[in-house]
Amino acid sequence: MKFEILTLFPDMFESPFAGSILGKAAEKGLIEIEPHNLRDWAEGRHKVTDDTPYGGGDGMVMKPEPVARALAELKQRSPAARVILMTPQGRTFRQPDAQALSREQGLVFVCGRYEGFDERIRCLVNDEYSIGDFVLTGGELAAMVMIDAVARLLPGVLGSSGSAEVDSFSDGLLEFPHYTRPAEFQGHRVPEVLLSGNHAEIARWRRREQLRRTLQRRPDLLERAPLSDEDRRILEE
């Protein structure tokens, strides 16, 4: 999948994933990350991309015309790409969004700076996403977060180094706890069932732990998670 980023700071994308699983996925051609400098579509000698706000007030607002020109060109090259505006006012990005976006042919992330974009940018994009209820100085880090979450779901990207299917949120719950050697660490023993070799028992223990953990830490998730009658019985214990 191709990830394109429209930004005033393309250098930030020079090698954010170098050496990591995503860096290797890029080397193998499974993903492509291409930043574009928004200034390339700005007019005039000074390539201005922002201006003062109508109505007064502090801060600068990003002008709509360079973004419109850039998106028109990018869409001509990749008509099927989905255009995503990064904004703290967008829909909160969650794992089901990552799963849905991983089925797209390509994604274009539009990253704001300063006070954000002229409101009329919104009619040029398919989606508006926020990565959480806080405000960053720019959309670049937020776009990187989304690229990471989407790219790791693409076929072949994780390889043998992990399985996205059992990760937290993939089935609506938090994941079960993990243990590795040694069997005892600072007086804490690995749960006996994990040493038993009994795969059915291990699967039952893991499901129980998933439910217990989600109930303790994120009870809000249980309202939306698909639960069996057995799951509900465990939760009521």
Ligand code: SAM
């Ligand atoms: N004035 C805007 C507001 O209050 O809604 C915030 C602008 S913010 C300083 C500049 C840019 O950072 C935004 O246009 C957006 O692209 C990006 N950004 C900031 N926080 C974000 C978040 N939580 N999720 C996604 N993008 C964010």
